[in-house]
Amino acid sequence: MRKRVAILISGSGSNMVSLLRDMSDRQHPALPCVVVSNRPDAGGLAKATELGVEALAIDHRIFKGDRAAFETQLTRTLEEHGTEIVCLAGFMRVLTPGFIERWAGRMLNIHPSILPLFPGLHTHARAIDAGMAIHGCTVHEVTTDLDAGPILGQAAIPIEPEDTPDSLAARLLPMEHKLYPAVLRRFAAGDRRKVSLLG
Ligand code: GRF
Helix, strand or coil, X not given: CCEXXXXXXXXXXXXXXXXXXXXXXXXXXXXXXXXXECCCCCHHHHHHHHCCCCEEECCHXXXXXXXXXXXXXXXXXXXXXXXXXXXXCCCCCCCCHHHHHHCCCCEEEEECCCCCCCCCCCHHHHHHHCCCCEXXXXXXXXXXXXXXXXXXXXXXXXXXXCCCHHHXXXXXXXXXXXXXXXXXXXXXXXXXXXXXXXX
């Protein structure tokens, strides 16, 4: 049986698209069951619909800062769709420990740095400022420690002398689009060997 995957987004959803395209292969060990955005204006919603996947928004603003109430609605939606694995793909809401524990061992995230370096925001600028020669991205299990769950795969690219945070982000994104589907394929098949990609 293919595992049912829900993808949570907040924005353009380019990582979501790479996951959906990969799962369009009928031999894939997982299949998408729903895409959920916390922002009704997220560009990724229309892209998911175009790819034939149910997409809906749960606007976090309606819950006026009550994270638990937002997550109750989110959990209900995920359960209604029979979700077995949750992929965070540019999902920009902090999740409470209760929600994270509910999905422990079944929720993945992609983070734009070589963790444990540069958790949090502004990773590209921080890698350049630190004088790094390489940068990259990480897919990891989500735990209650921010950007610190078990690492499932990483991709690395060189930092060029002329790189800016924007140019580095733009060169890293295609590697994210390779890494996340590669990790999900293994993860959904129960294979915990780490994926490593060099760009
Ligand atoms: C990616 O850089 C991802 O690593 C980060 O947010 C960005 C999302 O981009 N968490 P997209 O919405 O997948 O295009």
